[in-house]
Amino acid sequence: xxxxxxxxxxxxxxxxxxxxxxxxxxxxxxxxxxxxxxxxxxxxxxxxxxxxxxxxxxxxxxxxxxxxxxxxxxxxxxxxxxxxxxxxxxxxxxxxxxxxxxxxxxxxxxxxxxxxxxxxxxxxxxxxxxxxxxxxxxxxxxxxxxxxxxxxxxxxxxxxxxxxxxxxxxxxxxxxxxxxxxxxxxxxxxxxxxxxxxxxxxxxxxxxxxxxxxxxxxxxxxxxxxxxxxxxxxxxxxxxxxxxxxxxxxxxxxxxxxxxxxxxxxxxxxxxxxxxxxxxxxxxxxxxxxxxxxxxxxxxxxxxxxxxxxxxxxxxxxxxxxxxxxxxxxxxxxxxxxxxxxxxxxxxxxxxxxxxxxxxxxxxxxxxxxxxxxxxxxxxxxxxxxxxxxxxxxxxxxxxxxxxxxxxxxxxxxxxxxxxxxxxxxx
Numbered sequence: 001x002x003x004x005x006x007x008x009x010x011x012x013x014x015x016x017x018x019x020x021x022x023x024x025x026x027x028x029x030x031x032x033x034x035x036x037x038x039x040x041x042x043x044x045x046x047x048x049x050x051x052x053x054x055x056x057x058x059x060x061x062x063x064x065x066x067x068x069x070x071x072x073x074x075x076x077x078x079x080x081x082x083x084x085x086x087x088x089x090x091x092x093x094x095x096x097x098x099x100x101x102x103x104x105x106x107x108x109x110x111x112x113x114x115x116x117x118x119x120x121x122x123x124x125x126x127x128x129x130x131x132x133x134x135x136x137x138x139x140x141x142x143x144x145x146x147x148x149x150x151x152x153x154x155x156x157x158x159x160x161x162x163x164x165x166x167x168x169x170x171x172x173x174x175x176x177x178x179x180x181x182x183x184x185x186x187x188x189x190x191x192x193x194x195x196x197x198x199x200x201x202x203x204x205x206x207x208x209x210x211x212x213x214x215x216x217x218x219x220x221x222x223x224x225x226x227x228x229x230x231x232x233x234x235x236x237x238x239x240x241x242x243x244x245x246x247x248x249x250x251x252x253x254x255x256x257x258x259x260x261x262x263x264x265x266x267x268x269x270x271x272x273x274x275x276x277x278x279x280x281x282x283x284x285x286x287x288x289x290x291x292x293x294x295x296x297x298x299x300x301x302x303x304x305x306x307x308x309x310x311x312x313x314x315x316x317x318x319x320x321x322x323x324x325x326x327x328x329x330x331x332x333x334x335x336x337x338x339x340x341x342x343x344x345x346x347x348x349x350x351x352x353x354x355x356x357x358x359x360x361x362x363x364x365x366x367x368x369x370x371x372x373x374x375x376x377x378x379x380x381x382x383x384x385x386x387x388x389x390x391x392x393x394x395x396x397x398x399x400x401x402x403x404x405x406x407x408x409x410x411x412x413x414x415x416x417x418x419x420x421x422x423x424x425x426x427x
Contacts, residue, residue, distance in 0.1 A: 003289060005227050007279050008181045018180055029175040032143075032288075033168055040156065040164035043067060047157035054111070061112035061154065068153040072145040076136070079124055083117040084380040086110070088359035095355045097398040101245045108359040108381075110388045112154060119147040121379030126370035133370050134222040137291050139383060148383070155387045160249065163256070170260050170286045177267050177282035177290065185277025188332045195334040198269070202234055205268040206261060208322070209235035209315060211302030211336045215293075215328060218370075219301070224292040228279065228328040230335070231293065232269065233302040235315065235322040236262035240404065243321060243397050252391035258323040259285045266325035273329050280329035295324035303336035306343035310353040310362055310395035311377035316341045316411050319402030320395075342414025343401075347375065353395040359385045362395060 003025065009015040047066070054061055088108035096105055121138040124147065139148045146152070156164055188194050195212060202210040215231045242254040266282035273280035284290040296313050299305060304324075305315035312320045316339075354362040361381035366373040377395075386392045401407050 003178055003281070005279060006178065006181055006274075006281075008185055008277050009183060015180075015183070022178075022180055025178065026175055029171070033171045036164070036171065037168055040161065040168070044156060044164055045161050047153075048159075048161055051111070051154075051157050062115055063112045063150045063154055064115045066150045066153045066157065068144045068149040070145065071147060071149050073147075076119060076124065076147055079119065082120045082123045084120040084122075085117070086114070086380060086384040088385070089361065089378065089381055092351075092355055092360050094358065094360070097352065097356055099244060099403075100356075100394065100398065102248075105356075105358045105394065106247065106389050108385050108388075110384055111158075112388075114150075118150070121148065121383065125376075125379060127367055127376060129370050130368065131371050132218060134217065134220055135294070135370065136222045138379065140286075140291065141288070143288060151383070151387055158387065159252065159390050163252065166253070166256055166260075167286055170256070170263065170284075173260065173264060173267065174282075174284050174287040174290055177263075177270065177284055177287075179271060179274050179281070181274045181279050182277045191332045191334050194331065198232065198273070198331070198333065201272050202232070202265060202269050205265045206236060207234045207265050207269075208237050209233075209304050209317060211299065211304045212333045213298060213301035213303075213335050213337075216297075216301065219293050219297045221291055221294065226292055226328060228281075229330045230328070230333050231298045231302065232327040232329065232333070233295070233299040233304050234262055234265050234269070234325050234327065235299065235304055235313075235318065236265060236325075237318050237322050240321050240397070240402070243393055246393040246397055247386075247389040247391050249390050251393055255323070255391055255393065256286070262323045262325040263290075266327050270327045270329070273327070273331050276331065278329060278331040280327055280331065283326040283328060285323070285325065293326050293328070295326055298326050299324055301335075301338060303339040305339075306341060307375050308343055308353075308399065308401070309347035309350070309364070309375045310357075310399060311375060312396050314341075314343045314399065314401045316401075316407040319407055320399050321397065321402045340415070341407075341411040342418060345414050345418060346401075346410060350400070352398050352400065356394055356398045357382075358394070361385070 124138040199210045211233045215228050220226050238258045263284035270280040270282040283292045299313050305313040308314040314320050359381040361378040367376040369376050
């Protein structure tokens with residue numbers, strides 16, 4: 001799926017054409033919201049009551065019997081047909097970090113089962129592949145048509161109906177992530193100056209962290225064409241007090257609220273850039289057509305942080321207690337570049353997230369993923385736990401970098417150690 005890019009119009013015919021395209025896009029969004037609202041407030045409410053009763057009786061839900069649109073298998077036909085195994089991994093000692101608020105984590109035992117397991121998310125993500133390629137979205141797919149569509153619908157059915165209505169508000173907000181570009185273009189003669197101004201605007205809108213990178217091939221999902229030059233990465237922190245209660249309904253609400261907040265920052269910043277006469281659109285997190293870029297590679301190349309063992313970004317300032325969004329634009333900007341803060345060396349010798357993960361989905365060594373050795377979380381083990389317990393976030397909160405005030409000292413320690421071992425590697 002791809003949304004056409006709106007460029008600065010050159011004449012009345014092009015302006016009219018773009019306005020027609022914009023109206024069609026907005027109508028499509030409204031139709032989709034109406035469809036989801038109808039589904040959530042009719043079938044969704046019935047499903048929620050049914051699943052709750054089954055859980056109370058100790059009965060297993062057959063995930064394959066959950067209502068969902070047909071899986072578009074042709075999108076995934078070229079992947080090796082390996083099915084997922086959702087049973088938790090074995091072999092490590094499980095533990096619970098003392099700062100987490102629950103007396104113990106919920107066990108990785110599920111109220112549902114598959115009579116026919118879905119295509120492995122690890123296969124879709126390219127684990128073990130030696131060649132680079134763009135990835136497709138294995139979960140939260142467009143229109144519930146992905147290989148894990150049954151579990152997507154079950155996730156919504158297990159959650160309170162209020163979550164669906166909150167998500168609908170995010171969909172409504174996201175209709176403004178694209179828009180028409182002003183006819184009068186502000187010339188850019190000093191990219192450094194405009195870069196500073198854009199970052200200031202992002203912070204005024206609510207961004208805690210902001211960075212810039214050229215938009216590269218491996219930052220894009222496979223089904224999207226993104227003809228933009230730059231990506232602006234934006235981070236907003238979550239309420240850590242609430243997140244330390246993970247996994248609960250409250251943490252799910254905080255995660256969704258922060259997705260909404262960071263999405264609004266990206267939408268507002270993209271609108272500012274369009275008013276300057278330059279193409280821009282926000283790539284957010286929840287709306288199905290917003291999964292255009294992989295936010296973590298964007299944030300890494302933009303200097304906001306580094307990929308950690310738990311599969312999430314680690315920033316010096318806020319650790320992993322953040323959510324990300326991206327603004328795509330052609331506005332001439334100055335990239336920030338990758339920032340070394342010592343995450344790789346730290347994660348190689350730390351097992352806090354891997355032993356705190358209830359399904360033990362976190363590897364202690366990097367995995368080969370689409371031609372690159374990187375930290376990777378076992379999708380087939382992580383996602384079922386996330387669905388069962390409405391959310392998770394344990395790994396990002398137990399991470400030492402997420403403890404307020406610790407990131408700077410950890411970075412200094414790791415870089416000092418690295419400079420002694422290999423002075424030429426530390427600038």
